[in-house]
Amino acid sequence: MAQSLEQALADFSPGLPFAVAFSGGADSTALLLACALRWPGQVRAVHIHHGLQAAADGFEAHCRALCAQLGVPLAVRRVQAGHAPGQSPEDAARLARYRALAEAVQSEWPDVGDVALAQHADDQVETLLLALSRGAGLPGLASMPSRAERLGLRWHRPLLGVPGRDLRAWLQMRGQAWVDDPTNTDEQFTRNRIRARLLPALAEALPAFRETFARSAAHAAQAQEVLDEVAQQDLTVVGVPPDIRALQQLSSARQALVLRHWLRRHHQTTPSTAQLNELIRQIRACTTRGHRLHLKVGSGHVTRQGGRLHWQ
Structure with a gap:
């Protein structure tokens, strides 16, 4: 009621x-x-x-x-x-x-x-x-x-x-x-x-x-709290800024989760689904030191600097 x-x-x-x-x-x-x-x-x-x-x-x-x-x-x-x-x-x-x-x-x-x-x-x-x-x-x-x-x-x-x-x-x-x-x-x-x-x-x-509807929203909020905890644990492992090799050890779903968390918490920006999918694809392709990365993500760009991702 x-x-x-x-x-x-x-x-x-x-x-x-x-x-x-x-x-x-x-x-x-x-x-x-x-x-x-x-x-x-x-x-x-x-x-x-x-x-x-x-x-x-x-x-x-x-x-x-x-x-x-x-x-x-x-x-x-x-x-x-x-x-x-x-x-x-x-x-x-x-x-x-x-x-x-x-x-x-x-x-x-x-x-x-x-x-x-x-x-x-x-x-x-x-x-x-x-x-x-x-x-x-x-x-x-x-x-x-x-x-x-x-x-x-x-x-x-x-x-x-x-x-x-x-x-x-x-x-x-x-x-x-x-x-x-x-x-x-x-x-x-x-x-x-x-x-x-x-x-x-x-x-x-x-x-x-x-x-x-309010009950469904509350269930979603509770589930998101759990995912935020998982994302923070993964971010502790991959580091800030995130280490590419450490990211590659995670599943695509966990990569998406931790990358959203990193961008939102540390840079106050939110990637679109298309931007995030392309970023994960590029991370998967980062198998050589010479692979360059420069993608529009949220309100800025994610780049590769050495073995880590940076946002600017």
């Missing part, structure tokens, strides 16, 4: 004080209000002003008014994220938003180490369906983790078991207004098409899909 907002917060144990990422939409409004009621005086809020639409100033004004009403300190950061070639505008905006959230929390409230995000059960389903549509592996199918550490902070998603409609009903019961982002209904974005077209069909055909 889906969680209620109250049940979700009962299972949520952030370090105090903590911050809430507050857009002004229904989801983050419900999270902020519920947290402020449960932990009075211990909640901070950060609003990211993207400047991408005329309504953005109104979003900020709404957030300022509600935080003043609740007695919640608010920090506002303005972000205009350009995207690199081959990067989607949505990904660029998301990365810029996380950096701005982290900067705001760490500069405004040095005693805050935890940030709560308002993604809910429908967001998790959309993320899983997007991953499936892209042919993602286990990391993608694991969808959004309920907890993660990055940029020097602990990030929490306490509402992943709560349907979005329940959050809006909870706000309506309290007479609490929120702002609606008009881009959320723009079906040129794949996520919005999933929300508008697929979720209603799934609800009709598979009424429990939110819970069962």
Whole structure:
């Protein structure tokens, strides 16, 4: 069964004080209000002003008014994220938003180490369906983790078991207004098409899909944790940077696993399946000292220097 907002917060144990990422939409409004009621005086809020639409100033004004009403300190950061070639505008905006959230929390409230995000059960389903549509592996199918550490902070998603409609009903019961982002209904974005077209069909055909999809994502996340442990053990053996001969002693599947782990952990880049397959093929062919290797991988290139792989 889906969680209620109250049940979700009962299972949520952030370090105090903590911050809430507050857009002004229904989801983050419900999270902020519920947290402020449960932990009075211990909640901070950060609003990211993207400047991408005329309504953005109104979003900020709404957030300022509600935080003043609740007695919640608010920090506002303005972000205009350009995207690199081959990067989607949505990904660029998301990365810029996380950096701005982290900067705001760490500069405004040095005693805050935890940030709560308002993604809910429908967001998790959309993320899983997007991953499936892209042919993602286990990391993608694991969808959004309920907890993660990055940029020097602990990030929490306490509402992943709560349907979005329940959050809006909870706000309506309290007479609490929120702002609606008009881009959320723009079906040129794949996520919005999933929300508008697929979720209603799934609800009709598979009424429990939110819970069962979330369970599948959790199974994928658990399996990925095991694979990460194996990859780290293999990386300890092949070294950093990886030794080619040591890599050749592993199966192709373990080569793929350890190479992804090396690139993600040490260079913050992710290879495509085609790039990784070609890299493994080249590693297999490295049987002479004169074999050269220079491949586009992720956002850079993997080269051979002596008996080891390097990324630049």
